[in-house]
Amino acid sequence: MLICISCCSRMSRAFAELLAAWLGAFVPGVAVEIVAEDFDSGPGVAAWVRRLQVARVSVMCVTSDVIAHPWSYFLLGLMHRHTGAGGMVAPVFLDVAPEDVAPTPLHM
Numbered sequence: 001m002l003i004c005i006s007c008c009s010r011m012s013r014a015f016a017e018l019l020a021a022w023l024g025a026f027v028p029g030v031a032v033e034i035v036a037e038d039f040d041s042g043p044g045v046a047a048w049v050r051r052l053q054v055a056r057v058s059v060m061c062v063t064s065d066v067i068a069h070p071w072s073y074f075l076l077g078l079m080h081r082h083t084g085a086g087g088m089v090a091p092v093f094l095d096v097a098p099e100d101v102a103p104t105p106l107h108m
Contacts, residue, residue: 001027004048004055006035006079008069012061015094019061045078052082060091062106067096073105 007016020032058079
C-alpha cells in the first residue's frame with residue numbers, strides 16, 4: 001500500500017518526515033512517499049499526480065504556515081481528484097485550531 005504525504009513548507013516537511021517514520025514503523029508493509037515542496041515545474045506536478053493515482057491514502061500535513069501558502073489548496077484539490085479508486089484524502093493538522101481554517105477549503 002502506498003501513502004503519499006504532501007507538505008508545502010519547511011515546518012510541514014519536518015512534520016511529514018516524522019509522520020512517515022511513524023507510519024513506516026506502525027503499519028508493516030506500507031510504502032510512504034513525501035512529495036517535495038517544489039512544484040514550480042510541470043514535470044514535478046505530473047510525476048506527483050502519477051504517484052497519487054496508485055496511492056491508497058493521501059495526507060496533507062497542515063501547519064500554521066501552510067494555511068496561507070498559495071499551493072496548499074491546489075494540492076488538496078489534486079489529491080482529492082487523483083488519489084486512487086476508493087482511496088482517502090486526509091489533512092493532518094499540527095498546532096492549527098478549527099477557527100484557523102474556518103474560511104478555507106480545509107474546514108470541510
